[in-house]
Amino acid sequence: MARPLPGMPGAGPGVTKPLPDRVTLLGIRHHGPGSARMVRAALDVVRPQLVLVEGPPDADALIEHVGELIPPVALLLHDAADPADAAFWPFARFSPEWQALTWGARHNVDVRFADLPAGISLSREKTDDVDRVVVDPLGVLAEAAGFDDPERWWEDVVEHSSAEPTQLAAAVAEAMTALREEFADTVDERTLQREAWMRQVLRKALTEYDGPIVVVCGAWHVPALRELPAAKADADLLKGLPKRKIAGSWVPWSHGRLAATSGYGAGVASPGWYAHLWEYPTDTIPRWMARTSHVLREEGLPASTASAVEAVRLADTLAALRGRPSPGLSEVSEAALAVLCGGDDVGLRIVHEKLVVGEELGQVGEGVPRSPLATDLERLQKKLRLPASATEKNMRLDLRREIDRGRSRLLRQLHVLHVRWGEPDETSTLGTFAEAWTVRWDPGLAVAVAAAARHGATVEGAAEHVLVERAKSAETVAHAAEVLQEAVACELVGAVAAARAALDRCAAAATDALELLQALPALAATVRYGSVRGTDPELLRAAMHGLLARGSAGLPLACYGIDDDTAEVALSTLDKAHEAVILAADDDHSAGWWDALHRLVRTEPSAHGLPTGRATRLLWEDDRLDTEAVAIRMQRAVSTFGTGTSFVAGFLRGSAVRLAADPRLLGLVDEWLTGLPNEAFEDALPLLRRAISNFSAPERRTLAERVAQGGGPAVLIADDGDPERTARLVEFVRGLYEGARV
């Protein structure tokens, strides 16, 4: 194999020795099925004593578990102290690296990783942004061969090649050597360090083993390994690199994730196609077309077997027309589009999603070491019959059923741990006993699982721990209430108690009624619907009522003498608290709330207009304040300099739909407007304009239509003796509304 070769870039000629003949270098394309086949065949021919694979040596201990894995899987390596700082090395069945690993396992041959350790590369990733070979080596070769796409060139020359595997490897090595010489100056420092490490591993292996050794690495690195410079030169290159302690394991991976960029740099655009190429070296195209028409038929699109036959013929013809040895992905896709999909690319997109990428999820056997948390999660997945799946699934959970309640609990606990496996659908209301979830397991969640492992040994324990910590550090009532709500949803008794305590602590310290009231919405839902969850609702009800009582007492004062920003907060707090009261408060406490609203409205001198206006409307809507009183209140607000705008705004804001639908409310505003004396009316108009300025365009249109229909005559009644002027005013008001139309 290793013949005398031209000098390697950057190496001095004097001390450099050629690689011994017993080392075979297999230059591969990461995740290339052709390369995988070459590696497997070459290993069978060479029968090495040791296989070195490009990969992080920190994971050497994990290699023994290869037999228990079903690809696609990935090595997840992370900082032992900070699991969120992690990187993946994915392997598919068709990855040459994977073939090398499994060959070793099958033949009881030692396999080691030979790249820069993750302990070093992880820190590097942070400092340097992206360091990759600036020149695309395959791109250059492909261009020289007259191909527009390097992937296709490699496919033609290597993946479809039937040459003897070691000869093929030698040819690849030679081409790469020529390339490296030409582009010597584009090789960056990181690559040189990685290759130095590879050579160091190789030197060590040469002293430990006296039999044949095979190195499986990216084709680009082959030239750098063909000769060994003095060991000191490599040691110098690697000196002073920061190294961290690394932990990790195997995690299931998916084809979808393989398609994205991965630890090996380039992602694979068509993992499903590659897996097919790997699995079916014969009858590749007929099988692919059969699967394509099957997928299309499942989607209800017509795709007969006869058409599949024609598609195969067309793909073969296209390949011949383009001078390719056999059809590639572009030929089969174009043939499928013309014959099976009738030129319509909707069908082709489905094929791409389901076949070309595919959504296969790998498996990791039970013997593979993993964090206790991950083990617990798997146990729960099995128990709750909720397997991790890479395809998105919509679920409806009936909380009265034990298993569904368990599922909801698990998904929520995982949320607390930032493992967002499922997303609750809050938009659709399914009543008190049901929840809608969208569940999809993204293999990347493995990082979150690893990071969560430090919080506890079980999902429940970890989630509880996180919630208790959050409860302890809660500083506002609203925050504590949120934790309490989550704790109840997760059914974690300890966390509920801690959050309860936190709530009491924050409430005691809180002096601001608004802050107390802000906590109500989070609690109200739980109090109202919490009984399903098995936590004691009484506990929460007492907490909520305590907050409500104190908040009600302080409400008028909290709205007095505040600036506009605070008033906005007060308005939204008032709204939400009101909803919460309607939803969950008992009669006594509701009465206290209404009383608070009354007091707010009556406060003299007036509190800020926004909350006061809103309180006035809420009272009036519930018939607790008569129309007369409201009209008086409005008139007075307008007459008081400055507060008028905010009062009208507070009264009307967000009421567009109600204003249009409720003739009583429209009549009230109408009556108030028409009852105004002339000067006051002119003063009020800008206020009104501003109050409705945040209605949306369709809302304003509806409103304008309402006024146009029924408003006219009503306004005319406000005749103050001067019909001409009244008519002008009517026009003016109408113009105002019309102007609001868009």
Place this chain on the structure above:
Amino acid sequence: MTTPTVLRPSAETQYADELTALAATDDKPRPPQWRLSPQAVVRYVLGGTLSDGTVITPKYVGDRRLVEVAVGTLVTDRALLLVGVPGTAKSWLSEHLAAAISGNSTLIVQGTAGTSEEAVRYGWNYARLISEGPSEAALVPSPVLRAMRTGAVARIEELTRMPAEVQDSLITILSEKALPVPELNLQFQAIPGFTVIATANDRDRGVNQMSSALARRFNTVVLPPPATEDAEVEIVSQRAAQLGRALELPSEPPALDEVRRVVRIFRELRGGSTVDGRTQLKKPSGSLSTAEAISVVTSGMALAAHFGDGSLGADELAAGLLGAVIKDRVSDTAAWQEYLEAVVKERKEWRDLYRACRELDPA
């Protein structure tokens, strides 16, 4: 080049030199009855320079893959269906493929609402039928039948304009490659090389959906509208110059700037927004195809030649533009007015065009 004695010579006549040169240098295997190898057909359509120095003009500007799929389809003796909105060069491509493959692009059936089954299958010479009784001599073959007997490419234009039952008479021809004649108790069997290129328009009104039984027997290639403004400008100016020559217009070839203006107006109205994406526009009801852009430019050239100073300018374009855009008196007029005021008026260098359009249609 042969002297054109007809208004528009067919492709095999007009490009006879190129086809001869291609055949001379073509060393790849040819399917039965094919005049050229598939590779040479692709080259004929897409253009290039041959080893003997002959320059082949590009006939189709667009994705190479589409042409390869089309030729590949014909090699596998499947029927080819070219689908696209008007002006995507469906008929143009079909004509050149037939010319390159069979040396004959004239075996055409034109699909219309009135196309009868005789046009697709065979008819009878009634005088003979009456005097001699049914015989092969009394049978009048359709272009399709003639193509079957000679192993040539038959072209069917606007397939979906034919009534559905006439379309379906193609099913046996395409799947069995045979045409039974029950009256004579015989059937004609196609010889190798026979295939069908059909074109269809999926946008226009008044089309008859193809039955799925027939659709299954076609490989479908969708020809997209030109992807970029530059590509479209190239197509329009190239075709307009060719047509100008064919019509022997004494005017100069169209200035690129004018062509670009027309193409931009068409693309903007077709897409419903200006090229910078800032202004949203009403879309007119017409399809505003590249073919129509070509005809706006050629009619402008004719106007310039006969009534103007010979060079194409805003005044000549305005009339054609108005006619191309306004297909529906009410809604299209509104869309065009809006476009004139919001876009044309605002572009300083388009002032002449705005003025010309306003003069024609002072709204």
